[in-house]
Amino acid sequence: MNEFKIKSPDQTILDQLVHKVNNKTKPKGSLGVLEAIAIKIGVIQQTLRPQLCKPTIALFAADHGIAEEGVVNPNPQEVTWQMVYNFISGGAGINVFTRQHHIALKVIDSGVKYDFNNLPGLIDEKIDFGTKNYLYQPAMTKVQCEKCLERGAALATSIYSEGSNIIGFGEMGIGNTSSASLLMSKLLGIPIEDCVGMGAGLDSEGVKNKKQVLRAVIEKHSAVESTADILQTFGGFEIAMIAGAMLQAAELKMILLIDGFIITAALLVASKLNPKVIDYCIFSHTSGEPGHQKLLDYFGAKPLLNLGLRLGEGTGAAIAFPLVQSAVNLMNELASFDIASVSNIGNE
């Protein structure tokens, strides 16, 4: 398996970046979190003039064996492939926001249970026609899991090679909040009941049933321990590919825009494989899915937005992107006290 040799960014430039931001014509600290983001990106890029190039969202789609039970997900499995067509024809939520903010969108078939027959515009990295049902057996084989990490990494490299230095992640897969909850429960040692929510719209009775089914899944695989085995047992093809893409993107010193619950669960997996991935992440929003707040607490993350979004697809990352651009612009364009001849007495 690729070792993902991520290097933490060199902090020597930090003082210069802080000095630059503090000498802008504004009260010290008055642009709040935007200042912190500007400095973080300066450190990642090792420059006093950071740039965001070719922002891209990589949206990975796959199906989940557990969805066939028809209990943990309120929508039928075929919605996954139907939504892939919607992404390709430009009609989904993520298309609206990527168009609005001029973000490139890549749609990847990681393992949808449908033959797209070389659909133009869809990147074919299909591992299989959906995972196995983890109520009865591990979701994927070890080989499939490693393939996911490798293919995700290769995709991040190809997006980087096209000139991108900021990548957001999206997902589509009916049933994938169940995978995310299971990964979270196993990797953080939190009872599964505290990791489960309504997903794409279960009512309270439905959430109760989802908890019961996922409790049975946890009990069936109670012996599974290592991160790789946990990912193989409970993961989805899209989640594993995203984890591989994140690790590679961090190795390439890209900025990683983290979306909602499922993407943060993929980051949890990635961070257990190499914790340095976190140094490259900007958390875009807090999802309405209750487990997300606990995941964010684990990372000590305070996302940019809290809009009650619970869609996925990378929509939160796309919506937050202009704020990240504002942070970079403030670093490059806001005049300093000396250039603008503004007194800096109260700001020393």
Ligand SMILES: Cc1cc2ncn([C@H]3O[C@H](COP(=O)(O)O)[C@@H](O)[C@H]3O)c2cc1C
């Ligand atoms: C029409 C539709 C579009 C979506 N886009 C993202 N999701 C979101 O909902 C799914 C996860 O929820 P669950 O685990 O409850 O199935 C994922 O596909 C996620 O991306 C959607 C769900 C639906 C129904």
Ligand SMILES: O=C(O)c1cccnc1
């Ligand atoms: O926060 C998310 O990513 C999410 C929540 C519910 C359903 N789909 C995605």
